[in-house]
Amino acid sequence: MAEKTRKQEFFKGLWGENPITRQLLGLCSVLAVSNAVINGLAMGLAVTFVLIFSSLIVSLIRKIVPNQVRIASFIVIIATFVTIADRTLAAYFPHLSKAMGPYVPLIVVNCIILGRAEAFASKNKVSRSVIDALGMSGGYFLTILLMGLIRELLGNRTILGYPILGKWFSPWVVMLLPPGAFIMLGLIIAISNVIDFKIKERQKRV
Amino acid sequence: MKDDLKDKAKSRELSLIIESSPHIRDKDTTPKIMYRVIISLMPAVATSFYFFRWRAILLILISTASAMITEVLCLMARRRTLKTVLDGSAAITGLLLALTLPPSLPPAMAAIGASVAISLGKQVYGGLGHNIFNPALVGRAFLQAAFPVAMTTWIPPVTLKVDVATYATPLGNLKFQNAIALGTLTPLKDLFWGNVGGCIGETSAAALLIGAIYLILKKTIDWRIPAGIILSLSAFTTVFWLINPDRYAPPLFHLFAGGLIIGAFFMATDMVTSPITRAGIWLYACGIGLIIGVIRLFGGLPEGVMYSILLMNTFVPLFNHYLRPRILGERRPKK
Numbered sequence: 001m002a003e004k005t006r007k008q009e010f011f012k013g014l015w016g017e018n019p020i021t022r023q024l025l026g027l028c029s030v031l032a033v034s035n036a037v038i039n040g041l042a043m044g045l046a047v048t049f050v051l052i053f054s055s056l057i058v059s060l061i062r063k064i065v066p067n068q069v070r071i072a073s074f075i076v077i078i079a080t081f082v083t084i085a086d087r088t089l090a091a092y093f094p095h096l097s098k099a100m101g102p103y104v105p106l107i108v109v110n111c112i113i114l115g116r117a118e119a120f121a122s123k124n125k126v127s128r129s130v131i132d133a134l135g136m137s138g139g140y141f142l143t144i145l146l147m148g149l150i151r152e153l154l155g156n157r158t159i160l161g162y163p164i165l166g167k168w169f170s171p172w173v174v175m176l177l178p179p180g181a182f183i184m185l186g187l188i189i190a191i192s193n194v195i196d197f198k199i200k201e202r203q204k205r206v
Numbered sequence: 207m208k209d210d211l212k213d214k215a216k217s218r219e220l221s222l223i224i225e226s227s228p229h230i231r232d233k234d235t236t237p238k239i240m241y242r243v244i245i246s247l248m249p250a251v252a253t254s255f256y257f258f259r260w261r262a263i264l265l266i267l268i269s270t271a272s273a274m275i276t277e278v279l280c281l282m283a284r285r286r287t288l289k290t291v292l293d294g295s296a297a298i299t300g301l302l303l304a305l306t307l308p309p310s311l312p313p314a315m316a317a318i319g320a321s322v323a324i325s326l327g328k329q330v331y332g333g334l335g336h337n338i339f340n341p342a343l344v345g346r347a348f349l350q351a352a353f354p355v356a357m358t359t360w361i362p363p364v365t366l367k368v369d370v371a372t373y374a375t376p377l378g379n380l381k382f383q384n385a386i387a388l389g390t391l392t393p394l395k396d397l398f399w400g401n402v403g404g405c406i407g408e409t410s411a412a413a414l415l416i417g418a419i420y421l422i423l424k425k426t427i428d429w430r431i432p433a434g435i436i437l438s439l440s441a442f443t444t445v446f447w448l449i450n451p452d453r454y455a456p457p458l459f460h461l462f463a464g465g466l467i468i469g470a471f472f473m474a475t476d477m478v479t480s481p482i483t484r485a486g487i488w489l490y491a492c493g494i495g496l497i498i499g500v501i502r503l504f505g506g507l508p509e510g511v512m513y514s515i516l517l518m519n520t521f522v523p524l525f526n527h528y529l530r531p532r533i534l535g536e537r538r539p540k541k
Contacts, residue, residue: 170315174351183326190330
């Protein structure tokens with residue numbers, strides 16, 4: 001397989017290998033905290049922060065860590081950044097931190113981050129690993145944001161707390177509940193599959 | 207050329223037609239079955255007009271129209287022939303959904319429910335015959351989760367001539383207002399004819415049973431499914447009623463109250479989402495009856511027909527797989 005350009009390395013995370021819609025990783029946080037835009041934003045930022053810095057460090061130390069203890073050391077690195085993110089959030093935005101419940105600490109076991117550390121950062125140069133982490137976290141961020149937008153709009157008539165839809169629209173409470181999350185995620189994955197299928201068909205024809 | 211024709215003529219003389227089974231075909235087609243079900247629901251539609259007037263008719267029309275429009279849109283998006291819209295299956299989904307809605311529901315919500323029923327309940331799986339869950343009940347479950355207040359607000363039928371804005375259903379009355387102790391349990395006569403609060407099409411057991419008997423006589427629905435549901439629910443409620451009649455309602459009350467009749471005869475019997483084999487059918491039906499009993503007697507909701515049918519729908523592929531009849535002469539490998 002030919003080496004990807006840096007641009008391709010970044011964009012694969014946004015679309016072709018999007019962690020949510022293609023790899024179906026880290027879904028529990030996407031399902032649980034996407035009931036409002038603000039929660040999605042905070043979660044997306046936290047994951048972005050942890051993913052970029054853990055990829056950076058994992059890639060830096062990739063040659064000195066013995067193979068047998070690599071997973072354990074990845075976890076320690078990831079946990080360090082998760083603790084930083086979690087405590088910062090709790091100190092500056094206590095309400096938000098409470099609303100997100102255990103999902104920020106749970107980033108430690110988020111498959112996207114360990115997956116990127118194991119599959120990419122531990123085998124690639126630092127600059128490439130950071131670009132990969134940027135792309136992957138971008139894909140996660142955009143998907144959880146989209147979920148948050150749709151669910152808050154339909155479930156609460158608002159976006160970021162500002163009323164968008166008028167009184168004529170009776171909010172769909174189900175969108176704020178777990179079933180709404182599953183329905184939305186299913187639809188988003190289905191639609192992105194359809195688009196991908198169309199793109200590939202067009203490429204074949206050319 | 208000539209030889210060719212000769213060969214053909216020869217083979218026609220000795221022609222043996224070889225084709226795979228089925229060899230005996232029924233004359234029933236999908237549209238025929240669907241329109242028969244729609245006809246069988248007409249008494250229920252008529253009683254819904256009698257009890258709830260134009261409100262009921264408006265909900266039925268809007269829900270049916272929305273179901274058919276959604277079907278057209280989904281078929282267009284999937285690039286399928288639009289002919290199947292007229293097979294009546296979408297119309298039935300819309301009609302059945304409307305019959306299970308409270309009469310005071312805003313029509314826009316009914317339209318959303320019917321649209322979800324067709325799109326998320328049927329077309330995402332690949333259309334008629336591929337869905338796991340009864341589409342009408344998927345629509346209703348979605349509405350129940352989306353608009354919990356509107357879906358549990360009831361008005362009295364116009365025939366009661368009571369001047370109140372809201373009115374409890376017989377099952378709500380039983381669960382939340384201590385009806386047995388107060389002696390206000392709805393009389394069986396009212397339950398049977400339908401002079402009670404409730405969903406627009408479920409109140410009159412009599413009207414539904416007329417349609418159901420017609421369908422059973424035409425063999426469109428399998429009598430074993432309603433029989434299993436009724437037997438298991440009766441057995442379950444009889445036991446508790448005998449133990450403590452001051453706390454639990456009699457079994458006949460449970461049979462005629464709420465959505466049991468419409469659920470047992472029209473929803474659970476959906477050909478697509480019910481098991482194929484006899485053993486599977488009995489298990490499926492008894493499961494539904496038992497879950498209804500558990501929800502009604504011990505659950506947080508007054509009524510459980512919808513959730514119990516949806517729950518047992520999930521088991522149907524499992525029943526079909528494990529309860530296959532043995533082919534003549536087939537030996538199962540010994541374990």
